[in-house]
Amino acid sequence: MKEANKEPKESKQSFIAEARREQIVEAAIKTLDEIGYVSASLSQIAKRAGISTALISYHFADKYDLMNDLITRLLEQSSSYILERVSRADTAREKLRLFIEASLAYQGTHPARNAALLEIIFNGRTPENIPYYKLGDDDEELVLIELKRILSEGQQSGEFGAFHIDVMASVIQGAIGEYMSYTGITKRVDLETYAAELVSIVSRAVGINI
Amino acid sequence: MKEANKEPKESKQSFIAEARREQIVEAAIKTLDEIGYVSASLSQIAKRAGISTALISYHFADKYDLMNDLITRLLEQSSSYILERVSRADTAREKLRLFIEASLAYQGTHPARNAALLEIIFNGRTPENIPYYKLGDDDEELVLIELKRILSEGQQSGEFGAFHIDVMASVIQGAIGEYMSYTGITKRVDLETYAAELVSIVSRAVGINI
DNA sequence: TTATTATTTGATCAATTAATCAAAATTTTA
DNA sequence: TAAAATTTTGATTAATTGATCAAATAATAA
Numbered sequence: 027m028k029e030a031n032k033e034p035k036e037s038k039q040s041f042i043a044e045a046r047r048e049q050i051v052e053a054a055i056k057t058l059d060e061i062g063y064v065s066a067s068l069s070q071i072a073k074r075a076g077i078s079t080a081l082i083s084y085h086f087a088d089k090y091d092l093m094n095d096l097i098t099r100l101l102e103q104s105s106s107y108i109l110e111r112v113s114r115a116d117t118a119r120e121k122l123r124l125f126i127e128a129s130l131a132y133q134g135t136h137p138a139r140n141a142a143l144l145e146i147i148f149n150g151r152t153p154e155n156i157p158y159y160k161l162g163d164d165d166e167e168l169v170l171i172e173l174k175r176i177l178s179e180g181q182q183s184g185e186f187g188a189f190h191i192d193v194m195a196s197v198i199q200g201a202i203g204e205y206m207s208y209t210g211i212t213k214r215v216d217l218e219t220y221a222a223e224l225v226s227i228v229s230r231a232v233g234i235n236i
Numbered sequence: 237m238k239e240a241n242k243e244p245k246e247s248k249q250s251f252i253a254e255a256r257r258e259q260i261v262e263a264a265i266k267t268l269d270e271i272g273y274v275s276a277s278l279s280q281i282a283k284r285a286g287i288s289t290a291l292i293s294y295h296f297a298d299k300y301d302l303m304n305d306l307i308t309r310l311l312e313q314s315s316s317y318i319l320e321r322v323s324r325a326d327t328a329r330e331k332l333r334l335f336i337e338a339s340l341a342y343q344g345t346h347p348a349r350n351a352a353l354l355e356i357i358f359n360g361r362t363p364e365n366i367p368y369y370k371l372g373d374d375d376e377e378l379v380l381i382e383l384k385r386i387l388s389e390g391q392q393s394g395e396f397g398a399f400h401i402d403v404m405a406s407v408i409q410g411a412i413g414e415y416m417s418y419t420g421i422t423k424r425v426d427l428e429t430y431a432a433e434l435v436s437i438v439s440r441a442v443g444i445n446i
Numbered sequence: 447t448t449a450t451t452a453t454t455t456g457a458t459c460a461a462t463t464a465a466t467c468a469a470a471a472t473t474t475t476a
Numbered sequence: 477t478a479a480a481a482t483t484t485t486g487a488t489t490a491a492t493t494g495a496t497c498a499a500a501t502a503a504t505a506a
Contacts, residue, residue, distance in 0.1 A: 043453085062361055064274060068494060078455050083495060085453095148358035148417075151272055160419040170420070193433040196421045197411040204410030207358075209370040210380070211406045223403040231441040252473085252483080278464060288485050293465060295483095 047085050050075055051096050058096075058142035063149035093150050097158065100143045101165035107132050108169055118180030119234055123225050125173060129202045130221045144207055170195060180232065187233025198228060257295050260285055261306050268352035273359035303360050307368065310353045311375035317342050318379055328390030329444055333435050335383060339412045340431045354417055380405060390442065397443025408438060 053075035057066045060074075068089060072079040086092040111128035115121040133140045150158045173195045180186035205211055205220055215223075263285035267276045270284075278299060282289040296302040321338035325331040343350045360368040383405045390396035415421055415430055425433075 046453085061365060062359075062367060064359055064361065065365075067492075069492080079494080080456080080496080081454055089494065144358075148354075149272075149274055151274065155271060155275075157272060159417055162418075162420045167420075189437060190425070190429070190433040192421060192424050193430055194437060196414045196418070196425075196430075197407065197434065197437055199418075200410030200412070200414030201407040202410070204406045204413065207369055208372075208406070208409075210372045210377075211402060214402050215400070215406075219400070220403055220406075223400040224407065227399060227404060227407055227441050230443060231437045233440060256483085277462075279462080289464080290466080290486080291484055299464065 043085065046081070047095070050077075050082055050085060050092065051099060054092060054096050055100070055139060055142040058145040059138040063145040066145075090153055093146055097143070097146050097150065097163065098165070100139055100146075101163055103139065104132050104136075104143070105165045105168050109172060112172060112176070118176050118183055118185045119229075121176045122180065122228065122232070125176060126198065126202065126225050126228065127221050129169075130205060130217055130224075133206050134217045140206060170199065173198060177232070185234060189232060194232065197231070201228075253295065256291070257305070260287075260292055260295060260302065261309060264302060264306050265310070265349060265352040268355040269348040273355040276355075300363055303356055307353070307356050307360065307373065308375070310349055310356075311373055313349065314342050314346075314353070315375045315378050319382060322382060322386070328386050328393055328395045329439075331386045332390065332438065332442070335386060336408065336412065336435050336438065337431050339379075340415060340427055340434075343416050344427045350416060380409065383408060387442070395444060399442060404442065407441070411438075 050071065054066070054071050056074050057071045061070065068079045068082050071092075072082055075082075082092065086095065108125065108128045112121050112124050115124050147158050152158070152161070174191055177186065177189075177191050177194055181188070181191075201224055205217075211220070260281065264276070264281045266284050267281045271280060278289045278292050281302075282292055285292075292302065296305065318335065318338045322331050322334050325334050357368050362368070362371070384401055387396065387399075387401045387404055391398070391401075411434055415427075421430070
């Protein structure tokens with residue numbers, strides 16, 4: 027179990043090793059949520075997992091390897107949650123509504139995971155010192171691509187009017203992200219109201235034809 | 237010059253001390269922009285300022301004091317830039333347009349300051365471990381308050397239609413912030429196009445009556 | 447069973463951190 | 477000028493960081 031996953035996606039790691047990795051990742055999420063990225067040292071993570079720091083080093087090549095695994099899992103989870111919900115609708119208009127609602131709902135149901143995701147996206151950097159938020163992860167991209175597909179689909183079907191798809195997608199994601207990260211709005215407007223109002227605002231913006 | 241500013245906002249610090257503080261803050265901005273908050277140690281900042289680390293400790297009570305000074309200056313600058321531009325317009329519609337354009341333009345003309353602001357807002361925490369982004373700084377609030385005032389003004393004058401002001405403000409700020417922080421959109425759409433499209437989208441969202 | 451392999455720990459490593467301090471250098475004051 | 481106050485540095489502090497290693501423990505295979 028020396029090697030960190032290089033190429034092999036699914037490989038021959040024992041059940042116990044995979045379970046341990048998962049436990050460590052969960053502890054890392056808790057740590058990020060509680061004390062933030064800057065203070066999230068291996069010893070803090072180990073403390074929350076109830077294990078020694080050396081054990082983390084045994085299961086992960088280095089801290090970057092751990093954070094990478096963490097962010098991959100978090101993005102996979104939120105992505106599949108959102109994409110699954112969206113797939114239930116037929117029309118672009120309905121898909122757009124479900125996209126917004128699901129994106130916001132995920133935060134409400136997974137606050138710690140959401141906080142951890144924010145911490146690592148905004149603070150984490152690759153070994154080459156490139157910020158994660160400038161990277162555009164695959165799973166992150168997946169959601170963005172789906173959003174653009176919905177917008178494009180709506181335009182072609184005549185459900186939506188004319189607008190710049192990249193910018194519109196950015197507006198929608200920005201509005202969702204704003205509620206995720208900024209507590210000011212969170213305190214003033216509850217999740218359901220925000221979702222409903224956002225759907226209404228976006229509907230007007232895309233020029234929905236009843 | 238032992239004491240760090242506790243209550244005295246403007247006090248009796250020599251010109252040279254103030255100049256030195258400013259130099260240190262500028263070096264801190266450069267450091268945050270170049271290597272990010274996590275790596276921005278006092279020694280890294282001192283290196284870029286061409287001074288010893290002890291000198292930073294002499295002029296600032298501690299690292300938090302420095303970062304606090306830094307974020308205050310950065311927010312003051314961007315706030316006054318935006319508010320000054322907005323004040324040139326008369327109608328709510330024009331103010332809204334200038335607000336969006338000025339907010340985006342500031343990023344284009346001050347990329348390093350913008351990057352530093354992002355780094356510290358998302359990574360910095362108070363001594364009580366509260367993330368800055370959950371705090372709602374005074375100068376940050378200033379801009380938000382002005383935005384809401386514009387939206388409210390437009391509704392009362394009949395320029396805008398009906399919408400939830402808090403949510404609409406959040407959407408607009410989110411769309412602006414998205415372009416600031418996420419490189420994906422930055423690479424696909426240039427600043428001017430984004431500003432123009434965003435104005436167009438928001439105009440539709442607020443329901444502008446020609 | 448025994449031998450082999452996988453897992454886990456505690457001790458330890460060098461590096462870096464923020465901060466302190468006495469002494470030196472500089473500037474200001476008298 | 478000389479004295480006093482301010483500014484600056486280099487050395488040092490204790491604490492923490494991520495990582496390594498040999499030895500101990502546990503699980504698996506023979």
